[in-house]
Amino acid sequence: MNGFVFSSILLAALMHAGWNILLKSGSDKTLEIAIANFMAAILSLFLLFHYGLPEQKSFLYIFLSLALHLVYFFLVASAYRFGDLNLTYPIMRGLAPILTLLFGFAFLNEPISTGVTIGIFLVSAGVILLGLRITNASENHTKALIFALTNSLVIALYTLVDGYGVRLNSNAWSYVGLLMFLHGCVFLTLVIWQRRHQGLLFESLSYLKTRWPYPLIGGGCIIGSYSIALWAMTQVPISLVAALRETSVLFAFLFGVLYLKESLYPQRILGILGVCLGLIFIRMN
Numbered sequence: 001m002n003g004f005v006f007s008s009i010l011l012a013a014l015m016h017a018g019w020n021i022l023l024k025s026g027s028d029k030t031l032e033i034a035i036a037n038f039m040a041a042i043l044s045l046f047l048l049f050h051y052g053l054p055e056q057k058s059f060l061y062i063f064l065s066l067a068l069h070l071v072y073f074f075l076v077a078s079a080y081r082f083g084d085l086n087l088t089y090p091i092m093r094g095l096a097p098i099l100t101l102l103f104g105f106a107f108l109n110e111p112i113s114t115g116v117t118i119g120i121f122l123v124s125a126g127v128i129l130l131g132l133r134i135t136n137a138s139e140n141h142t143k144a145l146i147f148a149l150t151n152s153l154v155i156a157l158y159t160l161v162d163g164y165g166v167r168l169n170s171n172a173w174s175y176v177g178l179l180m181f182l183h184g185c186v187f188l189t190l191v192i193w194q195r196r197h198q199g200l201l202f203e204s205l206s207y208l209k210t211r212w213p214y215p216l217i218g219g220g221c222i223i224g225s226y227s228i229a230l231w232a233m234t235q236v237p238i239s240l241v242a243a244l245r246e247t248s249v250l251f252a253f254l255f256g257v258l259y260l261k262e263s264l265y266p267q268r269i270l271g272i273l274g275v276c277l278g279l280i281f282i283r284m285n
Contacts, residue, residue, distance in 0.1 A: 001116075005235050006283055009244040012228035017251035019221035022214045030077065031204050032215045034191040039219025041184025047177030047227075054174040061165025062179050068158035069183055070190075072151060079147035088148040090131030092155065093246050094124045099156035101239035108164060110237045119281030120243040126274025127249045129267050156242070162230055163238035172231040180223050240282060250275045 019036065026032045054062070079088040101120050104110040112120075166175045195201045225245075232241045250272065256262035
């Protein structure tokens with residue numbers, strides 16, 4: 001695999017991890033995600049002004065991706081309502097690259113070598129081992145698991161939709177620009193409508209007074225990370241990008257161990273080894 005593309009995807013994963021680390025410290029994650037995506041929408045205007053609108057044949061995929069992303073956020077909220085993040089997040093993010101690999105081969109006929117396939121499975125297994133911790137049985141794990149498994153399917157679908165859609169365009173940046181602009185505006189509108197309906201709008205504004213720098217930085221991380229990822233999908237197979245991007249879980253975990261003094265036990269060590277070995281397989285094939 002080309003070294004520049006490989007390094008660029010890892011940079012995208014690092015940016016994605018950076019945003020998630022910032023988000024972890026907040027108490028109103030839905031609001032911060034909405035504001036961060038709106039900041040990404042504002043930044044996306046620079047891409048649209050410079051590169052123009054994407055070609056019309058990619059519009060269908062942009063709107064389909066937008067719909068799938070909204071479903072994704074709904075399922076994330078539902079999964080966290082019924083189960084612990086340590087149960088749901090690793091399953092959502094770890095299984096998605098495998099599903100992307102299978103669907104990409106079945107529907108897009110993407111050529112993947114045996115070595116890369118092994119690497120993708122190792123990265124996915126490592127991501128699951130890094131984060132997965134089964135908590136007490138008092139939580140409704142069955143419902144949480146259903147939402148998490150469904151969301152891994154949604155992640156794979158929007159990854160394939162965006163990967164195929166961006167390839168229909170003459171450049172990746174105009175596609176990213178319109179997608180990020182629509183996504184940020186629509187998602188913030190829905191959150192504002194929800195907060196107003198719940199009578200929490202002024203409370204949300206008060207919360208943002210102390211937290212506004214975090215979603216501002218997050219907006220830059222979001223558009224930077226996804227722009228690189230979609231550009232990379234025009235260079236290499238979509239499933240490969242999907243797997244490498246999930247190494248963000250590894251970066252976030254290493255930050256937790258080094259700076260937050262999180263525990264490092266055998267399961268997590270196996271997860272680190274799985275991700276690193278998977279990266280070697282992908283890089284060498």
